[in-house]
Amino acid sequence: MAITDKIYVKNHRQLASQLDASFPKSAFSGATLDVLFTGDGLAKLDEASRERVLEFVEDFLDCDCQARPHCGHPQRKFVAYLLELRAQGLGPDAIVDVMGDDYMLYAYPGDVLSFLDDSVRTLEAAERLADVDGREAAGEIRRERRELT
Ligand SMILES: [Zn+2]
Numbered sequence: 001m002a003i004t005d006k007i008y009v010k011n012h013r014q015l016a017s018q019l020d021a022s023f024p025k026s027a028f029s030g031a032t033l034d035v036l037f038t039g040d041g042l043a044k045l046d047e048a049s050r051e052r053v054l055e056f057v058e059d060f061l062d063c064d065c066q067a068r069p070h071c072g073h074p075q076r077k078f079v080a081y082l083l084e085l086r087a088q089g090l091g092p093d094a095i096v097d098v099m100g101d102d103y104m105l106y107a108y109p110g111d112v113l114s115f116l117d118d119s120v121r122t123l124e125a126a127e128r129l130a131d132v133d134g135r136e137a138a139g140e141i142r143r144e145r146r147e148l149t
Pocket residue numbers: 063064065068071072073074
């Protein structure tokens with residue numbers, strides 16, 4: 001399962017009742033993207049929640065794809081957001097805190113940790129391949145990996 005399948009909406013039940021619509025707890029599931037993030041119920045949300053939902057839409061659902069929000073960009077952008085927080089030196093607990101403040105989302109720190117570990121391992125594997133090929137990419141990948149560890 002991708003990390004984006006393990007990102008959840010905080011106050012899920014409260015929001016569903018404000019919207020008078022049900023949607024899954026998982027932030028990136030298709031129905032949540034439809035009902036909470038691109039539905040027309042935004043005006044029914046309390047102000048603090050609405051602000052967070054709008055931030056999320058602006059930051060992750062801002063592509064022009066016809067299939068939006070089901071084009072895969074929201075998930076990819078969120079992964080980049082997580083890696084960026086890691087590159088800034090945040091650990092799993094702090095990353096979970098920040099996504100709560102920014103977007104009213106939460107995840108289990110253990111899931112975030114495994115995701116970060118996997119990302120580093122993927123970069124290490126890419127680095128080894130690039131080394132074998134003698135490509136300049138190896139240096140770039142190595143820099144990215146160092147930022148994450
Ligand atoms: Zn897109």
